[in-house]
Amino acid sequence: MPDSVETSPAYAAAVADLLGMLAYAELAACARLAADSDLAPTVSARVALARMAGAELAHHDLLAARIVELGADPEEVMAPYAEAFAAFHDRTRPSTWLEAVVKAYVGDGIAEDFGREIAAFADPRSREVIEGSLSDEARNAVLVELARAGMTADPQAVGRLALWGRRLHGEAISSAQAAAAERDGLTALLTGQFGGDGLDLARLGELFARLATRHTDRMAALGLDA
Amino acid sequence: MPDSVETSPAYAAAVADLLGMLAYAELAACARLAADSDLAPTVSARVALARMAGAELAHHDLLAARIVELGADPEEVMAPYAEAFAAFHDRTRPSTWLEAVVKAYVGDGIAEDFGREIAAFADPRSREVIEGSLSDEARNAVLVELARAGMTADPQAVGRLALWGRRLHGEAISSAQAAAAERDGLTALLTGQFGGDGLDLARLGELFARLATRHTDRMAALGLDA
Numbered sequence: 001m002p003d004s005v006e007t008s009p010a011y012a013a014a015v016a017d018l019l020g021m022l023a024y025a026e027l028a029a030c031a032r033l034a035a036d037s038d039l040a041p042t043v044s045a046r047v048a049l050a051r052m053a054g055a056e057l058a059h060h061d062l063l064a065a066r067i068v069e070l071g072a073d074p075e076e077v078m079a080p081y082a083e084a085f086a087a088f089h090d091r092t093r094p095s096t097w098l099e100a101v102v103k104a105y106v107g108d109g110i111a112e113d114f115g116r117e118i119a120a121f122a123d124p125r126s127r128e129v130i131e132g133s134l135s136d137e138a139r140n141a142v143l144v145e146l147a148r149a150g151m152t153a154d155p156q157a158v159g160r161l162a163l164w165g166r167r168l169h170g171e172a173i174s175s176a177q178a179a180a181a182e183r184d185g186l187t188a189l190l191t192g193q194f195g196g197d198g199l200d201l202a203r204l205g206e207l208f209a210r211l212a213t214r215h216t217d218r219m220a221a222l223g224l225d226a
Numbered sequence: 227m228p229d230s231v232e233t234s235p236a237y238a239a240a241v242a243d244l245l246g247m248l249a250y251a252e253l254a255a256c257a258r259l260a261a262d263s264d265l266a267p268t269v270s271a272r273v274a275l276a277r278m279a280g281a282e283l284a285h286h287d288l289l290a291a292r293i294v295e296l297g298a299d300p301e302e303v304m305a306p307y308a309e310a311f312a313a314f315h316d317r318t319r320p321s322t323w324l325e326a327v328v329k330a331y332v333g334d335g336i337a338e339d340f341g342r343e344i345a346a347f348a349d350p351r352s353r354e355v356i357e358g359s360l361s362d363e364a365r366n367a368v369l370v371e372l373a374r375a376g377m378t379a380d381p382q383a384v385g386r387l388a389l390w391g392r393r394l395h396g397e398a399i400s401s402a403q404a405a406a407a408e409r410d411g412l413t414a415l416l417t418g419q420f421g422g423d424g425l426d427l428a429r430l431g432e433l434f435a436r437l438a439t440r441h442t443d444r445m446a447a448l449g450l451d452a
Contacts, residue, residue: 024269027272027273027276031260031276032261035261038257043300044301047286047290050253050257050260050283054279057273057279075270078269
């Protein structure tokens with residue numbers, strides 16, 4: 001990047017927009033995950049999901065602190081994304097415990113892959129904060145285990161969950177595109193107006209192809225066809 | 227108490243039952259509060275509610291740790307209360323942001339008053355843990371402020387919220403009674419079978435009168451008639 005956030009207020013504002021999107025994603029995911037813990041079949045599964053929701057709030061806090069460092073107001077940069085995330089969660093409301101677990105693993109996985117991809121457009125310090133806000137492997141291992149245990153107990157659920165995973169992928173990708181187009185600063189950032197290689201149509205296609213590959217890997221970890 | 231948890235396994239098990247009820251209450255409240263944050267009108271209000279949900283998970287953790295110290299399994303002592311709390315939350319699902327805020331203040335307040343009352347039947351160390359798991363004043367101040375700001379903006383909501391508060395009180399009291407009757411050990415504890423003054427009908431009446439007084443105080447803090 002030719003400009004640094006220290007010397008370019010416009011670049012700092014655009015990075016704040018990007019962090020605002022990721023912070024709102026964590027906040028919305030926290031609420032949905034905690035609500036979905038109602039579907040848990042056991043107290044310990046319920047605690048596990050609530051704890052993951054707590055971790056997402058902590059990730060939000062990290063991102064919000066960086067937004068403040070960049071001189072922006074977290075409220076202001078997060079609010080524009082509220083509608084896109086509400087729409088995503090409304091369209092992908094789990095009706096069973098297994099759907100909730102698959103969503104926590106597959107849906108949040110896609111969101112995080114997207115975050116990791118667009119982190120490349122941020123300054124080094126913000127990139128570091130974004131990396132620090134990603135879920136750890138232990139969380140994902142717990143979800144895979146919960147999902148596999150549930151499918152072993154209910155093999156008939158497998159076919160429906162494969163469809164559910166495909167739906168989550170489609171909805172997540174279209175929400176990510178809608179969210180990324182929400183703010184001019186963010187769009188400018190992603191299209192390379194602050195330097196670096198921007199996302200033209202070809203690169204955007206490659207990005208979504210990478211997300212699809214990782215989605216397929218996650219579905220395979222669950223024993224499901226993508 | 228003539229017996230101590232150290233020398234009476236039955237007393238230790240009964241206290242674990244009591245802590246199990248309080249721990250499940252925190253876990254269920256955590257999920258509902260996080261879910262209700264979806265209703266928040268601003269990002270900062272949403273963050274405030276999510277943070278309170280996180281605090282409730284931390285309270286659950288404190289109580290669960292004490293359950294383990296008493297030689298019991300948190301899963302086992304919490305699970306029997308799942309149904310009673312699910313029923314309470316189903317019957318008191320907020321449909322507006324203001325209902326969510328009033329529930330977080332008034333509903334959790336009654337639950338905590340009840341916890342404080344029955345803490346008297348626990349051993350000193352467990353009592354200390356219960357006291358440490360109560361909400362702080364700062365949380366309640368935030369909720370009162372959010373509720374008052376909302377009612378200033380929407381004065382027509384006031385009458386409906388007064389009714390809502392009355393409903394929360396009724397549902398909370400009947401759920402607390404149902405939950406307290408759930409486990410034999412807990413019933414034995416509350417009726418004084420491990421020593422001390424048990425809750426006979428007269429004392430139970432006094433207890434609920436104290437809860438009603440504190441409920442009226444909380445409603446007054448919101449500017450509502452109880």
